[in-house]
Amino acid sequence: MVCFYLGCSFGFEGKLKKAGVPVRNVEQGRNVSMYRTAVPCVPAGVFSCPLVVTMRPIPAELLDAAAEVTHLNPLAHGAPIHIGDPALLGIQDLSRPEYGEPVELQPGDVTVFWACGVTAIEAILSSKPSLAFSHSPGCMFLTDLPDSAPSSPVSPPSDSVDPLATNLSPELTPLSFLVSHNPLFYSLASQKAVVTIRQLETIIGEDPGQRGIKALFVQDELLRSCLALSHSSSVAITTGFPTHYMHSPPDETDGPPGAIAMATMLLSLGKKVTMITDKRALEMNKAIIDEAVRKGVLKTEIPLVTFEDSGPDSALHFLCHHGDPRKPRYDHLVAIERSGRAEDGNYYNMRAVNIKHLVDPIDDLFIIAKDIAGISTTGIGDGGNELGMGKLKERVKSLMPNGSLIACVVPADYAITAGVSNWGGYAVACGLYLLHTCPSHQRYLKKGLGLEHTHPQEQLQDWTNNLPSVDKEESILSTLVRFGIRSGKTAHLAMEVDGLTFHPTHSDIITQLVEVTAGSAAHKP
Template identity: 55%
Template sequence: MLLTGGLKSLLPHVLRRIIRCNRLTISNTSGMAEGYKQANVVILHKSLADDFEKFCYANDGPLPLLHRSQPGDWKCPSLSNDSDIRTDCLQYRKYEHGACTGSLKSLKEYSEQLKDMVTFYLGCSFSFEKAVQKAGIPIRNVEQKCNVSMYKTSVPCYSVSMFHCNLVVTMRPIPESKLEAAVLATCELKEAHGAPIHIGDPGLLGIQDLSKPDYGDPVHLHPDDIPVFWACGVTGVEAIINCSAPLAFTHSPGCMFITDLKNDNVRSLGGVPQVHCISQDPLHFSIVSAEAAQKIKTLETLIGIDPGERGVVHLRRRGELLRACLALSHAGSVLITTGFPTHCAHEPPEENDGPPGALAIAAMLQALEKQVAIVTDQRAMDLNKKIMEEAVQLGILKKPIPLLSYQRQNADSALMFLCENGNPGRPRFDHLIAIERAGMAADGNYYNARKVNIKHLVDPIDELFLAAQTIPGVTTTGVGDGGNELGMGKVKDAVKKHIKNGDVIACDVEADFTVVAGVSNWGGYAIACALSVLRSCEIHDRYLRRAVGFPRAPGQRLWLPALPSVTKTMPRKHNF
């Protein structure tokens, strides 16, 4: 019997010959034949082959198709010069009517049945391990001499006929300082699953316990490691189980077919990826192309112009617009608030900075098929209802947005408002946005720019943002242009130093992301535009959909009409 030492440097045809002779004591092929492609294997009856091929194309992240054989063809000259799929995997699994009925070292005894069966060879993440190591990144499962960890997720694949299942992923611990290098090393290796589909907390994929993988072995994380997840070809095994075919075979997870093909980079059309942290609790990173990120940073610079020369430039924090919009892009349900009473002798007292920007954000979120609601002061409900009706009539909004109000009844009011039955594990909203919304100062009052206390005109919506800080998975954004707006607590020191009356008016309530603009409406328009940029980014779109399903074709970008324009954003005089 041969041990693992030196196997990684052996040529594929030599390894296949050794495997064929059953002379290895290893349990998986991770780390073997460095630089060569390895393949997952699915073998099923020819009557199912066309639908399974469509299933692969519909979910090419987990199931990149390298080759489909003819019925009864157990050789594969396009992938290897001398191979026999009946013998050249370390171990196989047999499935009957969806149940695994055995593990096999060879399929030769089923040669007669195989004459009516088709073999699918699907890309494998073991193929990119050498590229990751060349980038200076450790492969922990290879270090620990074990199989990679594989997990079933709660992410549904795109279904085709009788083929349906949830995505299966591999997890590799990556040092936080090496995250972007790991994405760069794998993004162009599309036949080896390409870039990761999730970076951060496994719970966001529905994985409850990393120490209990569904396939493979548990892999120990080092203190500075982040769990990084790639789409996995074992997704095909789950599809075979769910389709309940009378007879099917697969490789045993981790026991791949080793091809003669070297890894070749397929140039990414989406550009160079960047990695950005968008949440600490739960820990969550997102991916975007450098080109899209630069567009959003340019937007941030444009809205930072200070037409009134009030010192706004000193409040700006670079990159906040990008991170806020990445978080919003991942959100499914968003709550928006606006309203800043400044004309205290008028009825209504609102200024017209804020509502147009809020509508621009809401319109884009609607177009992106996210749930969105607006919370405002009880005294301003009628005004906002009229604004909403007109926005629908003008085509700015596709349909009315729910209007909510918030009043403090007891210590749990904010939690009850934000979560089902006040349960932090079941939030109603993933993200809260305040745009040009009066924010509470350190003394508990609310001030306009002239130091006039307007607390009597403001409902305590700040409490929602304070409560959101205690709810895992809920992030917040504050948009402002003077430092006294809700969410500007993150820059309160700069407000006190550089803004007139800042020592009194500075908002004390922080948001996770602070978008500073010369005019708050500009911040709202920039958020709407940035969300469009992100959704048009191939790299980000793939990450959002976890590499399952089909990307949107350019002609299907139905959110583009929701972009703000001069005619949409000009306020109607009779409404303000």
């Protein structure tokens, strides 16, 4: 017979206390709560079962400390695999754990879940061997081994990287970020990924057009949007700002390139992507998408749909199957350089000209999404009159030209500001790449299951190939110009966006974004 000793989350409770993190089950004199989840483990031979987790209530302000301490204890299950609403793990009633005892939350606590060794009991029960020995939940075998790994492990040789040691490096210590209030959900990303995405945020904040966009900047909107998109499965993207109402088509060159850059990275990561456009621009955008696919700028063809206000429930029926808010079609909506509704119900360009007659009411989708659990929204803009910038409307009204009139009042959960909106789309694509090559985030994304430290070479290469590039963005811009789409600020039918020529302004920004991304990715093809 062979005996296996499994690590236990009790092994990190002492470290939590030393870090000032309360351990509620100990305070309350109870065994820890253990729950059977709806998350299937990776099968191994005859063994297959759902993941079992422990839950500890942690004060919201101490989530980072809890994640860091437990990350440094990989033999006691490591960092959390879920933070937030237990229903997202399939746990319906916290007061009825399958194992252990219920532990009460205190005001300000967030439910935090770790993988649990009791999963082995579930594996035994499901496979029904003729003979098996296991522990009683909460009753551990005590050893004289220390209860944590070294805080600063020795770096392994570069030609033989130990995933465990790599994941313990200080720069990969996870940080927590609130991603959603409805349902409550936090995500984790390594310090390294966070620092790099903040670098991307700084790059796109450059303002060569002197539009004053820095006044609207809010740190980590890019990061939070990327985290939410990383957890998404179906994303709808909309763009289109018909600022040139005297021309046909009236659209500008800012928006579509950034939308396509995000779409192709999301597709590469296995997400479903849909584009939403104005009815007047449907045929033109269909032709642009076809051309982008033909030129290799867009990974594959994507559905292109329109939305029109056909009644009080039209937005709900568009977003949800059969109008049922429990069955959303999308879990994230993104608007990039999309004309946004002002306080008086009209839509204005930066010169305060009303262009409402050219805009379909796609804003309604963002408004109704606020009340649908599980749908997050992102707005990307460079002036404050774009859909989603309603989150920053007071700043726009007081700090931007014509702000009191043109400010969009429809908010998004995340408002990404950039010197040019396209840059925000490029940064989202790069941020998603960084998160999907971050071991700390991948482990959390996969709930601790599977070989989260490695990616097949072909998969990594595909992600890299679908990053923005100077050649691809120059190609899509030339396509837009050929379709008669003009520069936003000048109305020039030329290789420029917002009055800034592609070379050197836009090409330099793209180069900076890609170099920072490639230089910081945890895995390099």
